[in-house]
Amino acid sequence: MEQNYYQKSIETMPAEEIKKLQSEKLVKQVKHVYENVEYYRNLMDEKGVKPEDIKGIEDLHKLPFLTKADLRDAYPYGLLAKPLEDCVRIQSTSGTTGRRVVAFYTQKDVDLWEDCCARAIMAAGGTKKDVCQVAYGYGLFTGGAGLHGGSHKVGCLTLPMSSGNTERQIQFMTDLSATILCCTPSYAAYIGETLKEQGYKPEDIPLKAGIFGAEPWTEEMRRGIEETLGIKAYDIYGLTETSGPGVAFECSEQTGMHVNEDHFYPEIINPDTGEVLPEGEKGELVFTALDKEAFPLLRYRTRDICVLSRKKCSCGRTLIKMAKPMGRTDDMLIIRGVNVFPSQIETVLLNEGYQPNYQIVVDRANNTDTFDVNVEMNPEQFTDKVSDVLAMEKSLAGAMKTMLGINPSVHLVAPKSIARSEGKAVRVIDKRKLV
Amino acid sequence: MAIKQLTVFVENKQGTMVSITEILSKNNINIRALSIAETQDFGILRLIVNDEEAAKTILADAGYLIKITNVVGVKIGDAPGKLCEALKVLDESNINLEYLYAFMARTEKHAYVVLRVEDNDAAENVLVNAGFHLITEADIRKL
Numbered sequence: 001m002e003q004n005y006y007q008k009s010i011e012t013m014p015a016e017e018i019k020k021l022q023s024e025k026l027v028k029q030v031k032h033v034y035e036n037v038e039y040y041r042n043l044m045d046e047k048g049v050k051p052e053d054i055k056g057i058e059d060l061h062k063l064p065f066l067t068k069a070d071l072r073d074a075y076p077y078g079l080l081a082k083p084l085e086d087c088v089r090i091q092s093t094s095g096t097t098g099r100r101v102v103a104f105y106t107q108k109d110v111d112l113w114e115d116c117c118a119r120a121i122m123a124a125g126g127t128k129k130d131v132c133q134v135a136y137g138y139g140l141f142t143g144g145a146g147l148h149g150g151s152h153k154v155g156c157l158t159l160p161m162s163s164g165n166t167e168r169q170i171q172f173m174t175d176l177s178a179t180i181l182c183c184t185p186s187y188a189a190y191i192g193e194t195l196k197e198q199g200y201k202p203e204d205i206p207l208k209a210g211i212f213g214a215e216p217w218t219e220e221m222r223r224g225i226e227e228t229l230g231i232k233a234y235d236i237y238g239l240t241e242t243s244g245p246g247v248a249f250e251c252s253e254q255t256g257m258h259v260n261e262d263h264f265y266p267e268i269i270n271p272d273t274g275e276v277l278p279e280g281e282k283g284e285l286v287f288t289a290l291d292k293e294a295f296p297l298l299r300y301r302t303r304d305i306c307v308l309s310r311k312k313c314s315c316g317r318t319l320i321k322m323a324k325p326m327g328r329t330d331d332m333l334i335i336r337g338v339n340v341f342p343s344q345i346e347t348v349l350l351n352e353g354y355q356p357n358y359q360i361v362v363d364r365a366n367n368t369d370t371f372d373v374n375v376e377m378n379p380e381q382f383t384d385k386v387s388d389v390l391a392m393e394k395s396l397a398g399a400m401k402t403m404l405g406i407n408p409s410v411h412l413v414a415p416k417s418i419a420r421s422e423g424k425a426v427r428v429i430d431k432r433k434l435v
Numbered sequence: 436m437a438i439k440q441l442t443v444f445v446e447n448k449q450g451t452m453v454s455i456t457e458i459l460s461k462n463n464i465n466i467r468a469l470s471i472a473e474t475q476d477f478g479i480l481r482l483i484v485n486d487e488e489a490a491k492t493i494l495a496d497a498g499y500l501i502k503i504t505n506v507v508g509v510k511i512g513d514a515p516g517k518l519c520e521a522l523k524v525l526d527e528s529n530i531n532l533e534y535l536y537a538f539m540a541r542t543e544k545h546a547y548v549v550l551r552v553e554d555n556d557a558a559e560n561v562l563v564n565a566g567f568h569l570i571t572e573a574d575i576r577k578l
């Protein structure tokens with residue numbers, strides 16, 4: 001396959017040069033953060049690290065980590081490194097552990113994020129001649145905004161569809177001959193199934209490539225989508241905390257995602273000790289934003305478990321590759337593309353007058369996640385009418401939907417029927433086979 | 436006047452009914468009438484027994500979620516159309532029925548109907564005014 005690059009000099013830069021570039025950016029960035037972010041300055045002071053101790057990327061390990069808890073503590077402005085008047089955008093997560101992550105962007109931040117997405121689109125074979133259908137959600141979610149911007153940068157004709165309304169997706173896809181589809185893999189699978197039901201054969205579908213991310217998916221699922229839609233399916237990685245999708249992207253080799261390491265420096269650490277692990281070892285992925293201005297997180301712990309590799313890639317890119325994340329260090333679940341923490345369920349139950357005795361069961365049926373929550377019935381609210389119990393289930397599901405952004409099926413069960421073990425209760429049963 | 440019904444939350448699991456009836460049997464509780472409303476996940480078991488307080492205690496001790504609900508018991512003739520007559524009385528007074536179940540008496544030529552409505556007193560009044568006999572806790576004990 002002929003290779004297209006959006007920023008060839010960076011994407012194919014020799015390792016030594018990229019290290020130099022990263023070092024220069026890091027030194028400046030640490031100074032910027034230390035001067036402008038009191039929260040991180042305090043963390044550095046506590047650790048006894050000064051900006052002048054950071055002379056290059058080899059000194060990165062001296063800096064303190066940031067975690068999700070820091071983001072919560074510093075909400076909303078505590079990690080902001082630019083005056084609000086210099087910011088032009090926010091994006092936000094679906095509402096995690098009771099408090100959303102709100103990320104701020106200057107115009108430069110938006111540009112570099114969109115550049116990253118443009119690299120991903122071109123690595124998937126995209127050019128200005130393509131018609132790019134963006135079926136990620138638009139709005140606070142980074143999926144729609146990121147790929148939309150990247151598609152513009154490449155010069156594709158952009159179809160800003162947002163997610164949902166599958167009939168309309170299919171109509172625009174076929175009428176306007178969309179060649180690239182960007183959405184979650186489960187939605188891609190769903191669109192594929194719908195097209196199949198309508199009698200479309202893969203060769204009748206104009207698409208040639210898809211860029212799918214924001215939720216875990218398997219190789220098996222990839223092959224399924226590729227066959228149904230007659231395309232090549234590319235993985236993309238990112239998180240709101242670092243900017244959004246495009247932190248890493250797949251190329252034609254489909255053996256891991258190239259990290260845009262000129263902007264986001266990846267480390268793999270031992271999640272228990274914080275020690276940096278050598279290339280090729282499995283551990284927690286940590287990102288440092290090297291040149292973001294408004295929300296520059298240094299050493300942010302993603303809680304994703306993965307492996308980095310700098311093996312030569314047939315696509316010609318020299319950017320380091322990360323494997324598809326193999327798990328999480330915390331109990332976060334990604335269900336239908338949405339981050340779900342068991343603690344959020346607990347919060348809802350306490351708010352609604354239930355004991356926090358529950359069990360989350362996640363499975364996958366027809367390539368879509370199923371999400372069931374078993375909750376122990378509150379004896380006070382129990383009545384002899386089935387309609388009352390069903391109404392209680394519905395009302396709980398509604399409260400959870402408000403908190404999480406996705407709808408669970410709630411099942412009330414008898415008190416004390418959910419197993420309690422001596423140590424940690426089994427709160428989550430994830431039956432999806434993802435790796 | 437209302438009679439007392441035991442309401443038990445039961446999960447759709449194999450052996451649940453065996454376990455409940457076994458507990459009642461061991462404690463010499465006699466079931467007079469029974470109905471189950473079920474959904475895919477759970478059921479609500481409704482029981483009329485000879486000693487609801489004792490039954491409540493022993494089932495609660497065994498870990499069951501249980502409640503005592505007041506329901507209306509009415510005696511109707513054991514002949515075609517008699518249930519319909521009673522229900523018409525309620526309907527004409529706009530008394531909405533949540534659920535009902537019926538059982539036969541062993542000796543008398545009567546059937547008994549257990550009615551669950553929003554307002555027990557109103558239902559009892561209209562039934563009595565229409566000439567129906569209500570059944571009482573004392574009647575249940577004698578059955």
